[in-house]
Amino acid sequence: MTIDWRYTAEDGLGILSVAGYLGPDAVHRFAGAVGWALARGTGPVIVDLTELRSWSAEGQLAIIEAARRLTAAGRGLELSAIPADGSLVPAGDCPPVPVHADLAAALAAHGAGREEQPERRQEWRTTGWPAGE
Template identity: 60%
Template structure:
């Protein structure tokens, strides 16, 4: 089982949406999607987990590594709609090994609202089997 992804550029940030299960077998695909986001966007990346059915320890570690990778490029990672609230610290932060702050939003709308009012064009790319294609 793997994940499907969609990357959308919003004014001043990118949204990387995942669907499926982020397990060890999907980590390579996830890392590729993060690379796509790095190459095509600017500003923070909101990782939209609305369509994610769950994640393994390896998947959570991959998210932590993505935060470090983005930070090395001067960009932040934020999470929206975390599938398992038990993976968050009591103060609402994402629990990870990275020495990087990862903001957490209840859903994608809240994440976008935190960055709203920039008024530019949105662009979108997605893998072929993204739910709703075809």
């Protein structure tokens, strides 16, 4: 079992939405999605877990490693809608990882009055991500 992802880049903010199960088989695909976000955006990356069914200990470690990679590149990682079956327990040397109840709360934390500028937004997704979303 693996994940599908969609990355949306706006001026100064990225949203990496993840669907499926973030387990040992999906860690490399998630790391690739984080690399995609690093190469194609600026500012913090909100990892939206609304469509994530669950995650394993390896999946949680992948989140922590992503936070380290993004911090090393001068960017932050934030989480929204973590799975109900567990919470992220970062290692002592992990950069701070803000957690938001849902994507709307995460976006509000970055300016609730942000204007929609679709011409300044770019989006990429895996082939398994539903095209209508």
